[in-house]
Amino acid sequence: MSTKKITVFIFLLVTGVFLLTACGGKDQKPVSISFYRRGYIAGSNDPISSTVDAAVAAFEKRFPYITVSVVGVPYSTEGNAQMEAALERGTDINVLSLYPAMIPDLARRGVISDIEPYMTEADKQDFYDNGMQIATVDGKVYAWPIWVTSVAIYGNPEIFKERGITPPTIDDPWTWDEFVAASKQLTFTRADGTQVYGFSAPSRPNEIVYLPIFYMDGG
Template sequence: MKFRILAAVGVIALAGTAITGCAGASASGGDINELTFMFRGGDAEKAAYTDAIKAFEKDNDAKVKIIMTTADDYNTKLKAAITGHKVPDVFYVGPGDVQSYAKSGVITDITKQVESAPNFADIWDYGIDSYRYDGKVQGKGAIYAVPKDLGPFSFGYNKTMFEKAGIPLPDKDKPYTWAEFAEVAKKLTQDTDGDGKLDHWGTGLNVTWNLQSWVWSNGGSWLNDDQTEVTVNTPEFAEALQNFADLKSVSPSATEAASLDTYQRWMKGEIGFFPVGPWDVPTYEKLDFDWDLIPYPVGETGEPATWIGTLGIAVSASTKNPDLATKLALYLSTDKTAQQSLVDAGVQIPNLKSMADAWVTSSDLPPANKQEFLDIVKDYGRALPANNTYSGEWYDEFWKNIQPVLDGKVTAADYVKKEQPAMQKLLDKAIQDAELG
């Protein structure tokens, strides 16, 4: 299944690949007031950045060359630029790249400038902490980027489908239990045209992006607290994976998803529950049905859980104008006018806490329950499991052979027991690589 992978990749980095050797020269020209800014995104984001950068250029007597790529092409083109010693002055980085880029001298420590910024205390803590690294532990120490955005990965539902099926709407303040969720999803799974084939389904969740909510809400985890041990082989984790796999009866089959993936089926109004990130809002605004946000279904803890994606804006260690480059990064991340342009474009929530409540009440873009996005950032969202490890190979390993579990051919308990040693071996390698630098 291929649900909104391009967008999701836009706010996370599953694995940071180590870049060795000197970062090399900046991509900017010889003029001290010229900068290059490289990012990935869509038309709405490009338009917002273009307007914001025009204001920055005017205020700082500077010229900024914009380099935009698709989400698919970004990492390849950035790493080609690094290898070719033409690193952009300012560019996007994911949390998973911070350790390798910092150790190899691609990005520079901007702690002093960031912490002395007038609105430093107004930035979401998660947004800053995601780009801290003290040389050993990510999330602590020096700041190597400022948040481009925070992407709370929320849960949406098709309100129109509920109303047509005569099912009471979900409570935005009281999450479904797993059992309640499965029962509602079963009622939404229907043959609406009477041809003997299902054409509406309760859900169509992609395991790579949604299992985290099930695992964490059930008290499970991928790693121990100091991130040295893979902990997937526990009853809590296995129960969560099995419950998720058992949703196959209320989801399009592999064959049905191959002919039209679950993201497209959601867009057509054929799926009842589906994930929603802030980056989806400009597209979802055009849907032919009403939708809104609710908390994810809850496991044994009784508490909802999900992840917060993020991208950072970093400064090249080889830029010829570090002060101006850092000023641009901070401007794009924290200037209220620049933030308003991005928020109005519907591609993100505000990076500044002081803007958040006004955004919830004043924005006329969907969803109606924008508060759910903020609740995730404030209360129960967390980083993806591989965001703070030197390499994400150990995490990627978990997904490689998971299909038989989803097909009901292998139990979740057997799968996690088999996968844990292979994942641990790769995590040990990542820890060793981090120590070697």
């Protein structure tokens, strides 16, 4: 199946689901949709899985002719590959959760459809502007930004004091050069052999904590 055909197939499925939910009639034909959800584990009581199960149960109660099958996708490179493979097949995926960084590529390849026909200006006002910007590609919105997180950098005041460094403030922030210089000065080995690092962050696959720093620096 070509990419163009996959695009049309996915678009029709998603469109059909939304039209059915909009109508809400009692004589609708049975419909089954697949929802690929990051972090979902069937039968688990973790926050993501239990919230998804509750949402699906409420949705199916409201629209009894629609059956939702949830496919769990791990937060990993393997999960990315699983999602990509499903999108390429285009036969068993209707709704999905995505990392923001994946949206531009998938949208421009025509693999996912924009949701403009189903989102009014009033709907858009329910979300923060930066959330909508992340979900927008070439002027069209491709996703509901349901999970927007904040990232902050924490400092250890005791180590700052130990190295004779004054932390930055809102009124007197550091430049990037000052940040780098301070990080180097805060990286040292104590007399007892303890290694101290001036700056660190997780580097697991798909880790997003670095991204705000890149964005702030114009990256």
